[in-house]
Amino acid sequence: MASSYKNSIMLKLRPLILCTFLLIINYISAQKKPLDHSVYDAWQSVGSRLMSNDGKWLGYYVDVQEGDGNLYLYSTTQKTQQKFPRASKLFFTSDSKFALFTVKPFYKDIKAVKDKKLKKDKLTKDSLYIVNLSTQKTEKLANIKSYKAPLKGGSFIAYLLENLKDKSSDAAKDDDKEDAKEDDDKNIKPSELVVVNLATGKKQSFQNVVKYQFSENGKQLAFVTQKPEEKKDPKDKDKEKDKPKDKSQPKKYALQSVNLVNLENFGVNKLIEEEGSFAQLTFDQSGTQFALTGTTSAENDLVKDYHLYYFSKNKKAVLNQKSPKMPKDWVISEYQAPNFSKDGKQLYFGVAPKPIAKDTALIVNDHAILDVWSYKDDYLKTIQLKNLNKDLKKSYDAVLQTEKPETLTALSHPKMDSIAIINEGNAPYSLGISNNDSRADFQWTGVEKKTYYLVNNISGEATEFLKNHNGIIYPSPLGKFMVYFNRENGNWYAYDIDKKSTTQLNKGLAVKFTDEEFDMPDYPNAYGLEGFTDKDYSVIIKDRYDLWEFFLDGKTAPKNITNGFGRKNKISFDTYQLDKDIRSFNRTNDMYLFAFNEDNKQSGIFKTKIATSKNPELLQMGDFYGYKNLVKAKNAEVYTYTKETYQQAPNVYISDHFKTENKISDINPQQSQYNWGSTELISWTTPKGYPSKGILYKPEDFDPNKKYPMIVYFYEKLSDGLNRYIAPAPTPSRLNISYFVSNGYLVFAPDISYEDGHPGPSAVEYINSGVEYLKKNSWVNGKKIGIQGQSWGGYQVSYLITQNDLYAAAWAGAPVVNMTSAYGGIRWSSGMNRQFQYEKSQSRIGKTLWEAPELYLENSPLFHLDKVTTPVVIMSNDKDGAVPWYQGIEMFTALRRLDKKVWLLNYNNDDHNLTKRQNKKDIQIREQQFFDYYLKDTKAPVWMTRGIPSTLKGKDWGFELTDEKP
Structure with missing residues (x-):
């Protein structure tokens, strides 16, 4: 009886306990503060990760948005880690005994130098840290210009010291380009190079070095020295300034020498010593062959004669414009580094037509400067000008056989754009590629159809095997087959190079291998080729969900290696490339798969074997966004x-066979102080009966008894990002979702599908129906709904506000409002004409302006702006490389003429998506103030009520809140 009585009492108390618990939770949430604009700089993110080959050490970066990040070295065996502030360029030696990295100066010091435009020699130099992973001892070396270590060569390191005696070297460097190769820096000054065997402690220094490079296996080191300039008496310098310079006299390069170091004994072999410039130091994989390019022409020659130098134990060759089989009036290219085939039997390099010297005697003011546009040009003039520098440096591929290095074979030429080497260069032929026949119509199709050739590496003879192909092509690893996808019919093919025969791989299969949800007026793309199996036996190709094995002999029926499990469960599978040295899949080994559930947006990892064709084995799956960036230790x-x-x-996780996992990072602990939010997958049916999905973001302290303003943000389909973390950050112009959710807004991100020819009405169909669906909830304030979109989203914002008065405020970033004028415009970032975008791509009209002018008018907001009642802010920047910024001007001047409430933000010299952090921070404040005024009834800022006259530009930003009305 006592027990029964007790249970009765507990049943009666349970609702009270639950209510009390919810009150406590709500109280705790209520104590959290909303995000503000001061939090951005310190908000952390996980950067790149690198594992030692033996799997005992992991290095990973934790970066902040603005400031100094940290490198962490984590021991997977001892479960401990060390923190190294301001570290970068981490490298584990191939024997896993040492960690190497540099440490930069403090961010505030780097920023001060840039802000004050000081010389960079005022900045503290980088330091090099060498961590002995066995003893945990760290050696710190100051004033490091750069360091290198062999990829597969034990415990060697070489580092170049800063030349502190010559401060001009620092002024010539560009600290913003950390990954730039020393070979590209023509202003580099001679410095001391130190080479160390970290295992033995043996060390050797070399003076006056300007370039250096290890062989991949760590057996050889090449370096170039340069004779320092002789110091001149200041009096002589003054005399030289007064003398007129005679540019007709040749100016010689400094004396340089190219040297090889045998790292077993540090013996030095001098290969070249001449007045010249030598670069692009290249070894073969065995470290027994060496090549470079260089010139001994005068430094002030307008056209220099470059040479290709080849060295091996028994042979030496120098090739130049006079070499046998060099095309007439062609030269060795200075812009393409030599590259040995994997087996070392072939050396690929660049050749090019001899450049035309610029006429230095030409007086600019006496001649017209113009661009001549011609209907016969293969590329539009804007594309030509955009690619001018690249075209002036364009190289064409050539090859020599290292058994007979004196003779070259030119493989490509202006009518054959490029060459792809096959079987890591081991094959006796290369893949030639030409797009000559499709360059003109590229501007309205957006596709360059290509013709493919097999080019004999000895004779140079080219044999065409695939003409005007619209699709992608993959040489098999051993070079036996060419596997390609034809976009126009949606099929996969294999071309047998020996038999010169083609087989359709997916013949007779009902399943599609093209994008089943493709909604543009063009041919759909393939889901993709995942890789080949060993010995060129088969190829792995994706459908929407599953992985298929197609046998390249054409005799064996294809197999679904995931056994239809993906399609049955709406899970899509992708393979991982866990070791870049392994170029094919072993059919009997474990294959790890990234998995994504299309319905519930979960992600995870499965395991299978290609040969079994059984249901894949689940290892991990959950309500996470992740796993796609899997990294494996090479030997563990x-x-x-x-x-x-x-x-x-x-956060970063470590796992052994995915049976257990260990979380080793914990970024952004400060988030617990702030009101955050949650996500919910929303499903509804549109008026025409189409199913759709979207994400609803709610504040952490959400109360269903309150009414919330809502901002609708969209860009095609976003629901796959249900579980993505969105850090509060100054965005390039997207909606700062985390900020608005934390500050009491609902944010809705609906998916959109499109009907060809009607992108505007399609946006209405999906977006507005989703909004109406959510308005049925009592906690949505239907009178306080805003919309925000950028680029394509900005266009849809502009269109939506012409259709009804559903929205109380709108923000349109880089919108197109007049498709008739934008149709013929230029995407300045590429130089391409915009016609392709309307006929084949995102704008989805599907016809030319002359075929269907009514569609361009129907979908152009400009012609319907008289119906707008919604206040709107436009961002349209004068250096926009994608959307002509005059589109924003057309929208602004029209709305202004129609006496509508409209503001235009032009961030000077910034791009389509903001690139300058100060501008990103600025727009967050303006967007918050704008939506707060119209959706929360707060005060309006000065920039909205009075504007900012040009006389106050750069003096007053207009953020002050007033009692005035816009």
């Missing part, structure tokens, strides 16, 4: 990945 079954949710920042 140790894996690292990141995963995240909207509530949990992405």
